[in-house]
Amino acid sequence: MFPQSLSQQLRDARRRTRLLTRDLEGPQLFGPKLAIVNPVLWELGHVAWFQELWCLRLRSDESLSESILDGADALYDSAKLPLPDLSGTLEFQDSVLERVLARLEREPDNEWFLYFVQLALFHEDMHAEAFHYTRQTLGYADPLDRDNAGKGALDGDVELPGGEFLLGAARNSGFHFDNEKWAHPVKLEPFRIARAPVTNAQFLEFVRDGGYSRRDLWSPEGWNWKGRIGGPRYWVEHDGEWRERRFDEEVRLGGDLPVLHVNWHEANAYCRYAGRRLPSEAEWEIAAAFSRVTPANLGGSGRVPVGEFAEGDSAAGCRQMLGNVWEWTSSTFAPYPGFVCDPYREYSEPWFGTHKVLRGGSFATPSRLITNTWRNFYTPDRGDIFAGFRTCAIE
Numbered sequence: 191m192f193p194q195s196l197s198q199q200l201r202d203a204r205r206r207t208r209l210l211t212r213d214l215e216g217p218q219l220f221g222p223k224l225a226i227v228n229p230v231l232w233e234l235g236h237v238a239w240f241q242e243l244w245c246l247r248l249r250s251d252e253s254l255s256e257s258i259l260d261g262a263d264a265l266y267d268s269a270k271l272p273l274p275d276l277s278g279t280l281e282f283q284d285s286v287l288e289r290v291l292a293r294l295e296r297e298p299d300n301e302w303f304l305y306f307v308q309l310a311l312f313h314e315d316m317h318a319e320a321f322h323y324t325r326q327t328l329g330y331a332d333p334l335d336r337d338n339a340g341k342g343a344l345d346g347d348v349e350l351p352g353g354e355f356l357l358g359a360a361r362n363s364g365f366h367f368d369n370e371k372w373a374h375p376v377k378l379e380p381f382r383i384a385r386a387p388v389t390n391a392q393f394l395e396f397v398r399d400g401g402y403s404r405r406d407l408w409s410p411e412g413w414n415w416k417g418r419i420g421g422p423r424y425w426v427e428h429d430g431e432w433r434e435r436r437f438d439e440e441v442r443l444g445g446d447l448p449v450l451h452v453n454w455h456e457a458n459a460y461c462r463y464a465g466r467r468l469p470s471e472a473e474w475e476i477a478a479a480f481s482r483v484t485p486a487n488l489g490g491s492g493r494v495p496v497g498e499f500a501e502g503d504s505a506a507g508c509r510q511m512l513g514n515v516w517e518w519t520s521s522t523f524a525p526y527p528g529f530v531c532d533p534y535r536e537y538s539e540p541w542f543g544t545h546k547v548l549r550g551g552s553f554a555t556p557s558r559l560i561t562n563t564w565r566n567f568y569t570p571d572r573g574d575i576f577a578g579f580r581t582c583a584i585e
Contacts, residue, residue, distance in 0.1 A: 193298040196307055197291055199558060203314040204287055206556070207237060209333055210321040218330065219276060226574050227324050231273050232266070235259075237317050238283040239266040241310040244534070245290045248306065258285055308365045309534060315556045319576075322554045325437055326424075326451075327574050332437040334491040342497030343446045344386035347583055348507040350477060352380040357472045358526050359563040368532040369525065370563045376472045382583040383469055383477045386496035386509050387517060388460065391445035393452070394432060396463050397421050407462045412455030415571050423451045423573040446495035448515045448578040454546045454570035457518045457579040466581035468520040471547045471565070473582065478504050478511035478550065478562045486513030488557040508580075512560055515578035516548040523547050523567040545569055552576035 211230055219231040228236070239262050247255045257263065259282050265273070274282065290307065297303050325332060354377050359370040402420045405413055421427065424435040425443075433440050434450075452460075461467050469477070486502040487494050493514055503509050511517070523538075523545040531539055545567040551560035554576055568575060 193294045193304070196304065196311065197294055200287060200291065200307070200311055203311055203318065203556070204283070206318045207234070207283075207314060207321070210318055210325070213333060214330065215276075218328075221324070221328055224327070226572065227327055228320075229273070230321065230324065231276060231279060233317060233321070234276075235262075235274065235279045235282060236266045237314050238279075238286045239263075240313050241290060242286040244306040245303065245310050246286065246293065248533075250302075258282070258289075305365070306533075312365070312367075312559055315559050318556075319552070319554045323574050323576070329435070329438050332492075336436065336439075336441075336492050338492055338494045338498075341446050342495030343389065343391075344497040344509055346385050347382040348385055348477070349382045350378075350380065350473075350506055352378050354378075355472070355476050357475055359561070366563065367537060367565075368530065369523075369538040369565050369567075371526065371530070372528070373563075374527050378472060378476065379585075381469075381473055381585070383473060383506075383508060384466075384580040384582070385507060387448040387515060387578045387580045388457075389445060389496055390434075390443045390447050390449050392464075393422070393449040393460060394443065394445075396460050397425070397432065399463070401459060401463050404463075407459045409455065409458060411570070412459060415453075415455050422449065422456060423453075444493075444495070446497065447493045448496050448510075450493060450515055450576060450578055451573050452578060453573035454518050454568075456573065458520075460579075461581055464581060465584060467584055468518060468579060469582045471519040471521040471549060474511070474517065474519050474549045475562055477506050477508050479506070486510065486551075486557070487553050488513040488551050488555050488560060490553045492553055494553075511550050512562070513551050513555070513557075514553055515550075515576055516552050516555075516566055517550045518577060518579040519547045519549060521547045523565070541567055548575075548577055 211234060214230055220229045221227055239257070242257060243254065247257065249255065273279070293303065294307065354375050356373040357376045358373040359366040360373045401407060402416065408416060421432065426433055426435065426440065433442055457468060486499055487510065496510060499510055502512065504511055522543060524542050548566040548568065
C-alpha cells in the first residue's frame with residue numbers, strides 16, 4: 191500500500207469515525223454500563239491512543255516513548271480514570287493523526303512503520319463498525335441510510351467438489367492479521383452450500399413454527415442461553431405480525447433481507463430445524479474464492495435483499511459472500527499451523543478456543559478491510575453484531 195494512499199485512507203477512516211459519533215452528546219457519550227458496549231467517549235480516545243502507541247511511540251527496541259496525553263496508558267487500558275471531555279478527546283485524535291501523516295511524508299519507505307500504520311487504520315475501521323453496533327444496541331438514530339427495501343430472493347445451492355485446497359492468506363499478498371497466516375492445505379469432502387444467506391422470511395418460518403420452544407433443536411449451551419426469548423434480538427410481535435427495531439425505529443420485516451442480529455446458537459438451531467448445517471470456515475472460504483470486493487455491499491448504508499449484487503458472485507456462484515452481513519461458520523476460532531503472534535499480541539491469541547469464526551464482512555465494514563481470508567470472531571452468544579448466516583446441505 192503506497193504512503194499517499196495510506197494517508198487518504200487514514201483520513202477516510204477518521205471521517206467515518208466522526209460521522210458515526212458526531213451527533214452524540216451528554217449521556218450518550220457514556221451510555222449504560224453493558225458488557226458489550228464501551229463508552230463512546232472512551233472508545234474515541236482509545237482509537238487515538240492505539241494509533242499513537244503503534245505509529246509514534248513504539249521504538250525499535252520495543253520500548254515506548256511518552257504519550258502526548260498525560261496518563262493515556264492507564265486511561266485507555268483500564269478506563270478507570272476520569273475521561274477527558276469530548277473536545278479534549280477529539281483534539282487528542284487530531285493531534286495523533288497529524289503526527290502520523292507527517293511521519294508518513296518523512297518516512298514513505300519505512301516498511302516497519304507502514305505495517306503499524308495499516309494496523310492502526312484497520313483497528314479504527316473495526317471500531318467504526320463497533321460504533322454502528324453501539325447505536326443499534328442503545329437505540330440511537332442511524333446516521334447513514336436505512337436498509338434498502340425491495341425484493342430479491344435467491345434460492346438453491348451450489349455444489350463444490352472435494353479435494354485439497356489452500357486455507358489462509360498467501361505470503362507477499364499485502365497486510366494480514368496473524369490469525370490469517372499462512373496458507374496451508376486442507377482436505378474437504380464434496381459439499382453443497384446455499385447461494386445466499388438465510389432471509390428474514392425463512393427465519394420467520396422457524397419462529398412461527400415454535401423453533402424457540404423446541405429443545406431438540408438447540409444445543410445444551412444454546413438452550414441455556416436462550417431462556418424465555420421467542421425470537422431474534424430486536425424482533426417484536428404485535429397481533430401476530432413480527433417487526434424489528436432498526437436503530438431508533440420499529441419497521442416491518444423485509445422478507446428478502448438477510449436475517450440480522452442472530453447469534454451462533456440461533457443459527458445452529460435454525461440449521462437443525464431446516465435439516466441443514468453451518469459451513470466450516472474452510473468450506474466458506476473455498477465457496478467465496480474469487481468474489482469481487484468492489485461491487486459487494488461493503489461500507490454501505492444498510493442491508494440489501496439477498497438476490498442483489500449478482501456481479502459480485504464468487505466463482506462457485508455464491509452471492510454476497512463479501513458484504514451485506516457477517517456470516518457465522520461452524521468453526522471454533524483457532525490458530526493455523528505454525529501460528530506466531532504479531533506485535534499486537536492481544537488481537538488473536540487470547541480468544542482461541544472460546545470464539546466462533548465469522549466471515550465476509552457486513553454493510554458497515556469498509557471494503558479495504560475485507561478479503562476472502564479475513565477472520566472475524568465472537569463468542570456464540572453475541573447477537574448485537576451485524577451477523578447472519580448461510581447453510582450447507584447435509585449429505
